[in-house]
Amino acid sequence: MLKFVVKRLFWMIPSLFAVSFLAFVLIQLPPGDFVTTYIATLASSNEVVDQNTAAQLRERFGLDQPMLVQYLKWIWGIVTRGDFGLSFEWQQPVSGLIWERMALTLVLALASLIATWALALPIGVYSAVKKYSIGDYAFTAFTFFGLSIPSFLLALVLMYVAAVEFGQDVGGLFSSQYETAPWSIGKMYDLLTHLWLPVAILAVSSTASLIRVMRANMLDELPKPYVTTARAKGLSEFRLLVKYPLRIALNPFISTIAWLLPNLISGSVVVAIVLNLPTAAPLLLQSLMAQDMYLAGAFVLLICALTLIGSLISDILLALVDPRIRLE
């Protein structure tokens, strides 16, 4: 087990390098660079940059150097000093910008994850056990709705209703008086009153799909002989379900941990933007749109690292939960 973990960790290093290089190339692939995008953005509000400034900006940001040189400089800073570079747009260190948003991102991601699992698992099991009952049909109808409504559209509709019909403060995670206040009971409460809307929106589609997955897995397991054997031995129906088929049906959930971690950052970009949430996702999109290279690069690198770590964790968990799986 330990050997396996060490080996996997060791292999992460070359993969991260490969990925970081690929990310850097991809970010640079679109035509133009940060300065052209910057000028174009200003031009869209009829604003101009002093004509002597553009060339000067390129020089300052090192955009006039070949790509390989830019990459090596960046990666050297990361390896030797842990310095992810400076965001072109904000002139602030990239790591600071990302960390600033991580706490709320985590809160939101965990809250919606818990909401999703807490709803999806029992409902999925219920739907499978009571196949073709009225309850099953009702949940199936709900899941198809949930799957087919794009979450950003749901967000927009709910926001419109809340803002225009009820005059509520929508968007963001805090009311304006708490936005920059230090943490307090009042602020926590304020956060909770704002959190339910994004959590509900984010949870709807993932709950729907998880219910389907859970139901299908359970249906696969329920007719198997070991279930019949257990029932023949006189186990209560509830204990039986929890002890045998549910454990096996959970396998796919555990393997999804691999992409849960990167989803912290890149998941729900559109919803976060529509709802104006101060999470990492809008910053990621913004940095890509503005071709803010180091910020975008650091994000991509972070996402890759999280994917690798996530798949390691899910592999280990799978081995622990399911004795049939071997780590060789």
Add this chain to the structure above:
Amino acid sequence: MEVRGVAAGRPLGRDGLTRSSVWIWEEIRMHDDDFISTGVTRRTFLAGVGGAVALSVAGTSAQAAAGKEAPQLAALVKDGKLPPLAERLPQNPLVIKPFEKIGTYGGTLRRGLRGSSDHNGILRMVGNQGLVRWNMDFTQVLPNLAEKWEVSADATQFTFHLLKGAKWSDGHPFTADDVVFAIEDVVKNKELYSATPAQISVAGKPVTVEKVDDYTVKFTFAAANALYLENLATPLGQHPTLFAKHYCSKFLPKYNTNLDADVKAAGVSSWTELFRAKCGDIEIPSRWGNVDKPTLDPWIVKEAYSGGATRVLMVRNPYFWQVDTEGNQLPYVDEINFGISQDVESLMLNVISGKVDIQERHISTLANKPTLSQNMQKGDYRLLQLVPSAAQQCQLYLNMTHKDPAMRKMFADKSFRQALSIGINRQEIIDIIYFGQSEGYQTGPRPGHPWHHEKLGRQFTEYDPDKASAMLDKVGFDKKNGSGIRLRPDGQPVFFAVDVIPTLYPDLVDVLELVKAHWAQIGIDMKVNTIERALYYTRGDDNAHDAQVWPGPGGLDPMLDPRDYFAFHPQGSRYAIPWTLWYTSNGQKGEEPPESQKKRMKLFDEARSTADLNKRGAIMKQIFDLAAEDFETIGVCLAVGGFGVIRNNLRNVPEKQPDSWSWPNPGPALPQQFTFTS
């Protein structure tokens, strides 16, 4: 709204100040009809300057002391935490006549910003405190931090007399030293600005600024710079009042021998980075990112604009140096709260539910107008009308310097361009896309502007497909292929792509689709090439485009952006980028343009150094004549105005404002005198 000479007790009348080259367009009569209709005709520049000098500056401190201040500030004064009002104001504060009425103190003004690169949204609202400023009508330059000035006859020397006793937001006096420091030590520092900003560099040499006495500075240019006052009133002219010497000198090696250690302590890589982070520049985000930086603005940053921010909060500057006509210190509004929306749609939602007090930025697209009009009652707001400063809504630039010789020959043929122009059914485009709110137009100063040029504006705007076909037949495109497309003399079909950026200008995509249909009828095949904005710029810079569209500027400010009148702007005159390079590099780079262009370039340089407005107008007319004759760009219709919203309880806001970067709306409408009624 105009400035009064307080002591003299009379309005600073029509001859009291310098005239700008940028005249009123008939429709921007916003407030003082008498003033506009009689005041803004051709008047000489220098006569005005003499009048300005006569403005007396004595004996208003008593009046200022009688004025009031915001209750919070009065409380601070009472507690001894702030000097009394009379000590904070200049001896002779700048008096602003409120737009409607004397206001009351208080309130938070809410406005929206977009998530990325929107620092200029703050600049437009707060940061317009230069030496001089625009009047409400975008026609005249008024005193601001400079209470008067003299210009030498050859327009090379400008002497500014600063407001005596004006203070930075930390209470430190603002003097001539600050102006000299800003230009000589900061802007002319080669490490900070490897190229001097174009505005203060004339004939390849930067300006020289000298201190005459504590409140007088002299700017000397290497050659005539007749437009300097107008330029100084635009955002790019803010350098002289941007850097407080007592604060920013701490970040210059010349004044701080210990700077290297400070740079290290701050964890940045160079002193220039530290300087920019602390003192900012005209249009970079960090201008609004440092709460400690002293400014001369009506509001100062309390919660900074940074990458992680969800809002920017600005609070009143206790040392702001302007008062209303009763001597009350401005601003009236306590705070400005800029909410940051990642998405323009959620900004719209805030607007229609009445959570924004004044907004035109980002929401003024045609598609939003019905929604905004419908929700006026619910959101409790009224509409703000923006008068475009642009001339043309959709200027088509056919690349006359195309890399492919056959394409170049085709586009360079004047009859070809004229035929394409009369092959466009402008009325249909206006009716379908612009709801009938425009008229067929080519380019040139807008109708009503004193320099409006009928031929330049209206020639070849009639729709006549038969005549267009006949013209094309005549110039050698008389053969057609099987699908009815004309063939060039070399046998290739007439085909070209027009680049357009759908994310910036969705309406132009619709216009082009209609133009494509119109041109198909006269046998011309065109592709609407929707591309990403950075690619658009890159193609232009590389001269790799067939044709591109962009709104054509120069409608109200023909001197500031003449890109459609000759090859002036390397990222704007898209019909001949290599010619613009030839012009901006003094013949070093690019391609030599034809005679008519060279003549116009020379004429424009002449106009730029001509102080006399009548003479300047005469020179510009020659440029317009030549431009009309050569017919380089094809226009569709007059630029259509945008709009915004103002909450009904926000007063003193003009409901018609120019929409321009040179008049950075709403800043010159003076947000410091906006006020809330309960």
